Amino acid sequence: MRDHEGHRHHHEPTKHQEKFDPKRLQKMESQWQRYMNPATILPKFLTRSNLTIVDLGCGAGYFTIPAAKMLHNGHVYAVDQLEEMVHTTLNRARAEALTNMEGMVAAATHLPIPTASVDAVLMSMVFHHVDEPAQTLDEIRRVLKPNGILFIVEWDRVDTEFGPPMQIRLRPDGLCALLTDHHYTIHDVSHLDMEPAVYFIEARSPSMVVE
Numbered sequence: 037m038r039d040h041e042g043h044r045h046h047h048e049p050t051k052h053q054e055k056f057d058p059k060r061l062q063k064m065e066s067q068w069q070r071y072m073n074p075a076t077i078l079p080k081f082l083t084r085s086n087l088t089i090v091d092l093g094c095g096a097g098y099f100t101i102p103a104a105k106m107l108h109n110g111h112v113y114a115v116d117q118l119e120e121m122v123h124t125t126l127n128r129a130r131a132e133a134l135t136n137m138e139g140m141v142a143a144a145t146h147l148p149i150p151t152a153s154v155d156a157v158l159m160s161m162v163f164h165h166v167d168e169p170a171q172t173l174d175e176i177r178r179v180l181k182p183n184g185i186l187f188i189v190e191w192d193r194v195d196t197e198f199g200p201p202m203q204i205r206l207r208p209d210g211l212c213a214l215l216t217d218h219h220y221t222i223h224d225v226s227h228l229d230m231e232p233a234v235y236f237i238e239a240r241s242p243s244m245v246v247e
Contacts, residue, residue, distance in 0.1 A: 071230040072160075074103070077160075078106060081187045088112075089111075089112055089154065089156040090115055090156075091115065093160070094121060095121050096124045097125035098160075104134045112138070114137055114139045116141065117142070125139060126139045149179045150179070151178050156184060158187050163188055186238075192232075215237070220240060222237065222238075
């Protein structure tokens with residue numbers, strides 16, 4: 037995601053890398069809290085404390101750390117292409133004595149996670165930067181359990197004073213169509229009350245394996 041100056045929140049799994057500045061982290065996260073609070077977003081799909089989830093494009097752990105706190109009987113994979121991001125997230129987890137997190141430096145198209153082992157995958161402000169969306173959705177479907185959750189948070193293609201460039205934003209209907217084409221079922225599409233330009237999609241993987 038980007039802050040009011042247009043900088044990314046999660047580091048998206050893309051070939052276009054940006055330098056991460058830890059000194060700006062606290063300021064940026066304070067801005068995000070105003071319109072995308074983890075305490076509001078995460079309970080929408082984290083319904084039990086024993087879930088196994090992937091935060092795909094975890095960045096510096098904005099959602100990863102709160103998720104690990106909620107899933108005290110579960111497990112969280114913090115996945116990012118940048119080693120620096122994964123290390124930052126794991127350091128924050130250690131500082132809060134969280135032991136249910138595993139960091140992975142990996143691309144979204146090649147996740148070192150067993151097949152059908154994950155209850156949910158979170159992609160927050162990540163999908164609009166993915167270089168290979170079809171392959172990414174297929175790989176996510178592989179690691180999800182039957183009827184597993186893919187929870188996507190994205191910017192709608194409407195004017196805002198901050199956020200990513202308009203030309204790379206994704207309309208909800210277009211993203212839903214892509215998900216459906218890759219054997220996901222759409223369960224919910226909603227815009228956030230605090231920031232109507234931000235929406236989430238809850239999609240489910242098939243109840244049976246699709247080749």
